[in-house]
Every structure is written in structure tokens, then in C-alpha cells.
Amino acid sequence: MIPIILLAILVLIVVVLYLCRGFIIARLLGLPPPRYKVKIEKNIKVPMPDGVELMTDHYIPQGEGSFPTILIRTPYGKNGTSFFISRFTERGYHVIAQDVRGRFNSGGEFSPELYEEA
Numbered sequence: 761m762i763p764i765i766l767l768a769i770l771v772l773i774v775v776v777l778y779l780c781r782g783f784i785i786a787r788l789l790g791l792p793p794p795r796y797k798v799k800i801e802k803n804i805k806v807p808m809p810d811g812v813e814l815m816t817d818h819y820i821p822q823g824e825g826s827f828p829t830i831l832i833r834t835p836y837g838k839n840g841t842s843f844f845i846s847r848f849t850e851r852g853y854h855v856i857a858q859d860v861r862g863r864f865n866s867g868g869e870f871s872p873e874l875y876e877e878a
Contacts, residue, residue, distance in 0.1 A: 794850030796821035812868035
């Protein structure tokens with residue numbers, strides 16, 4: 761049986777790795793250090809021309825100036841991408857994450873590729 765002190769050390773290591781995961785992944789990917797804090801506006805209802813509302817999250821870098829924007833639309837759930845989206849926002853990008861119609865809390869009917877024309 762594992763001694764209790766060894767188990768406590770293992771738990772502490774896991775907690776530290778979890779809390780530092782953003783830094784660790786950024787270093788592994790060779791990203792520059794974060795420059796901005798992140799503000800998140802969740803579940804914004806964005807109306808489409810036909811009246812359907814799509815649920816959208818807006819990740820905002822907290823700083824002066826204008827920032828480029830990345831748009832992510834997904835049928836897999838916008839909440840599952842928030843960890844990686846924060847890495848963009850910390851480096852000076854607005855990120856708009858949106859569930860496509862008919863998926864999760866977005867209105868309408870889900871029909872792959874039908875409503876995705878540019």
C-alpha cells in the first residue's frame with residue numbers, strides 16, 4: 761500500500777500541473793508569453809436574418825487598442841474550446857465562439873453544411 765505521505769505528494773503534483781496547464785502547453789507550443797487578461801461574455805444571443813438565435817461567447821483581451829478577431833463556429837459545443845481560446849485572447853485576439861444552429865443552446869435545426877455557405 762502506498763504510504764499516505766507519498767499519496768499527498770502525488771496529489772500536490774497533480775494539482776500544481778493542473779493549475780499551470782496553460783503555461784505548460786504554451787511553452788510546449790512555443791507561444792509567446794501572455795500579455796493580456798481575459799474577459800468572457802458568455803451566452804450572447806446573436807440573431808440571424810431568419811430570426812434564429814445562435815448562442816455565442818465573446819473572449820475579450822483586457823487592454824488598450826484594437827485587436828484582430830478570430831471566429832470559431834462549431835457543432836461540437838463552444839464550451840469545450842474555452843481553454844484553447846483563452847490562449848489566443850491572452851495574446852491579443854478577440855475570439856468569438858459560436859454553436860451552429862440546432863446544436864446545444866442555439867436555435868434552429870441542425871443540418872450539416874446547409875447553413876455554412878460563405
